[in-house]
Amino acid sequence: PLQYPIVGSVQFFATLGSVVALGIAALCSAGGFNWRNAFWIGAGVALVGTYARSALRETPEFANAKLRLKRIFEERGKNPQNLEDNPIKKNKNKEEGNNKEGIKGKKE
Secondary structure (H helix, E strand, O other): OOHHHHHHHHHHHHHHHHHHHHHHHHHHHHOOOOHHHHHHHHHHHHHHHHHHHHHOOOOHHHHOHHHHHHHHHHHOOOOOHHHHHOHHHHHHHHHHHHHHHOOOOOOO
16 A cells, blocks of 8 residues: 555655764764854854745735635625634634733633
């Protein structure tokens, strides 16, 4: 069956990852690579990621997802107001409001 090659590939890539990690560790320890340098590299990656998140715009398809969902509801003869009246959505919105206040769903 299809599961056998998939399981085999997981094992292969796990072993490959271990070997690559050991190789990088050996290079770092042999070259006198200080552990603090890894944190500086991580900080650089974080800065690039922060810039990308703030500078890049969402695609129009993603930004208009709610509009597309309403159109789908209308095409299928469903009431789009059901989106707003959905108890799951109401509960999620309430939880998001609590998270903004720093409460995070605590009940006292």
